[in-house]
Structures are given as C-alpha cells and as structure tokens.
Amino acid sequence: MHSIAANGAHIPALGLGTWTLKDDECTDMVAEALKLGYRHVDTATSYDNEEAVGAGLRASGVARGDFFLTTKIWHTDLAPRDFRRSTEASLKRLGVDHVDLLLIHWPDPKVPLADTLGALNEARAKGLTRHIGVSNFPTALLAEATGLSDAPLAVDQVEYHPYLDQSKVHAACQGAGMAMVSYCPLHRGGDLLSEGPILEAAKAHGRTPGQIVLRWHVQQEGVVAIPRTTKKERLKENLAIFDFALSGDEMKAISALARPSSRLCDFRFSPKWD
Numbered sequence: 625m626h627s628i629a630a631n632g633a634h635i636p637a638l639g640l641g642t643w644t645l646k647d648d649e650c651t652d653m654v655a656e657a658l659k660l661g662y663r664h665v666d667t668a669t670s671y672d673n674e675e676a677v678g679a680g681l682r683a684s685g686v687a688r689g690d691f692f693l694t695t696k697i698w699h700t701d702l703a704p705r706d707f708r709r710s711t712e713a714s715l716k717r718l719g720v721d722h723v724d725l726l727l728i729h730w731p732d733p734k735v736p737l738a739d740t741l742g743a744l745n746e747a748r749a750k751g752l753t754r755h756i757g758v759s760n761f762p763t764a765l766l767a768e769a770t771g772l773s774d775a776p777l778a779v780d781q782v783e784y785h786p787y788l789d790q791s792k793v794h795a796a797c798q799g800a801g802m803a804m805v806s807y808c809p810l811h812r813g814g815d816l817l818s819e820g821p822i823l824e825a826a827k828a829h830g831r832t833p834g835q836i837v838l839r840w841h842v843q844q845e846g847v848v849a850i851p852r853t854t855k856k857e858r859l860k861e862n863l864a865i866f867d868f869a870l871s872g873d874e875m876k877a878i879s880a881l882a883r884p885s886s887r888l889c890d891f892r893f894s895p896k897w898d
C-alpha cells in the first residue's frame with residue numbers, strides 16, 4: 625500500500641474506520657485488520673471504543689512503530705484545559721504514549737481557534753502526537769487554522785464520496801501540502817454502490833463496487849480513505865485496491881455522480897460548508 629506524504633507525515637492511503645465498532649467486536653476487527661496488512665486505524669474520543677481499539681492493536685502483534693493511529697478530540701473539549709485532559713485520557717484508554725495524528729474533530733466557534741490550535745501544538749511539542757490536523761473544516765476555517773498553527777497541519781478529515789463534491793477542500797489541502805482524509809468513503813454502502821458508472825467499472829475490472837469506490841478515492845492525489853466494516857471478509861476486500869487502476873474516463877464518470885444535499889454527517893453544530 626502506498627503512503628501519502630502530508631507535511632512530514634506518511635499516512636497509509638487506506639485505513640480502518642472504527643465508528644460504531646465496540647468492545648470485543650472492535651478489538652477483533654482491529655487485530656484482524658492489522659494481521660491482514662492494514663497499517664492505519666482511525667478512532668475518536670466520541671466513538672467510545674478507544675480501549676477496544678488499543679486492545680486490538682496490541683493483540684495484532686504489529687509493533688507500535690509500524691502502524692499509524694489517529695484519534696480526535698470532541699468539539700465540547702476545545703478549550704485548552706479540556707483539550708489537554710481529553711488528549712491524556714485518550715492515550716490512557718488506547719494504552720499508547722503517543723498517537724500518530726491528533727485531530728480537532730469538529731470546529732466550535734465558541735472557543736477561539738487560536739486557543740485550540742495552541743493546545744494542539746502543545747500536544748505535539750510534548751510528544752503526545754507525532755502530527756496534528758483538523759476534521760470537518762471547510763476552506764475558510766482551514767485557511768484560518770493553517771495560519772494560526774506553529775507546526776504544519778497534516779490533514780483535514782472530511783466527508784467525501786462520489787455523491788459529494790469536495791474539490792474546494794481537496795484543492796486547499798493540496799495547496800497547503802496536506803492530505804485530505806475521506807470519511808464515509810462508501811457513503812455507508814447504500815445506493816451509491818448500485819450506480820451505473822460504479823457497476824460498469826466493477827464489471828470491467830472484475831472488482832466489487834466497494835473496491836471501485838475506494839480505488840476512486842486513493843487514485844486522487846493526496847487522498848486517504850478510511851472505510852469501516854463489521855465483516856472480516858470485507859477487510860480483505862477493501863484493502864485489495866492497489867493492484868489495478870481506473871481509467872481517466874471512469875474516474876470522471878464516478879465524480880459526475882456528485883449532487884447537492886448528499887452529506888450524511890450534518891449536525892446542528894456543523895460549520896457553514898463550502
């Protein structure tokens with residue numbers, strides 16, 4: 625699997641998303657994923673599964689230096705003191721002394737961004753995380769954040785799938801040397817996977833619709849995808865996307881599925897999107 629270079633970070637292009645995975649199922653899936661060759665796992669304080677993720681990482685037998693671990697701090701903990709407490713509690717639950725990437729999960733206009741970025745940079749300076757970044761930051765907020773941060777931000781993790789045009793965030797990330805990490809990369813596996821251009825490419829390449837969509841992500845410059853599954857056989861399926869390529873026309877036809885109002889993650893606390 626290739627890695628994406630992002631302001632000093634090297635991020636495996638495909639990671640395991642863990643939202644909704646819990647307890648033993650979460651531990652088993654994380655351990656199995658690493659045994660199959662995944663080297664990137666995405667969690668968050670709000671997923672309430674960091675202990676189970678940590679147990680899975682240890683059970684896999686893969687050395688700490690050989691996988692890339694991300695966690696995120698919830699938007700109610702962005703004041704510096706809360707941010708520090710929340711980061712330390714995450715590391716404790718995960719059973720690690722540092723993560724590879726620490727993200728602000730969602731922005732919160734009630735807390736000055738400079739304060740939160742100060743706390744994020746402090747976590748990095750103390751060695752609690754190797755790299756820092758943001759999530760759910762539209763382009764204007766991203767520009768503000770990159771201007772305020774001492775260390776360069778490595779990623780903006782945003783919702784991205786063929787139904788959602790994220791060309792503005794993607795261009796902003798590329799311009800800042802950052803990776804864009806796609807969450808909900810499969811649009812949660814619904815109707816998207818029966819769309820014509822995806823089925824056609826699946827037939828042409830002898831792949832599943834899920835593999836076509838994941839390939840579409842990682843074939844774009846500086847894009848990382850973090851699909852989630854509860855099924856062990858799909859772990860292998862979702863990883864097997866690095867030995868074929870979509871044509872330019874196939875990429876374009878899949879991108880042309882973008883439509884308005886296709887966000888899955890849009891909440892009352894969401895920022896104003898691009």
Ligand SMILES: NC(=O)c1ccc[n+]([C@@H]2O[C@H](COP(=O)([O-])OP(=O)(O)OC[C@H]3O[C@@H](n4cnc5c(N)ncnc54)[C@H](OP(=O)(O)O)[C@@H]3O)[C@@H](O)[C@H]2O)c1
Pocket residue numbers: 640641642643644666667729759760781782806807808809810811812813817832833834835850851852853854855858861862889
């Ligand atoms: N930063 C944020 O605010 C944020 C928000 C949302 C998500 N995330 C992160 O992004 C990760 C991924 O997003 P997500 O979990 O919401 O959605 P997703 O990865 O797009 O979709 C997961 C769904 O797709 C199904 N699926 C997986 N592989 C498949 C395949 N090959 N073919 C058909 N269906 C397949 C899974 O079902 P089965 O279990 O039956 O396989 C599951 O229901 C999360 O787990 C989390 O780590 C971050």
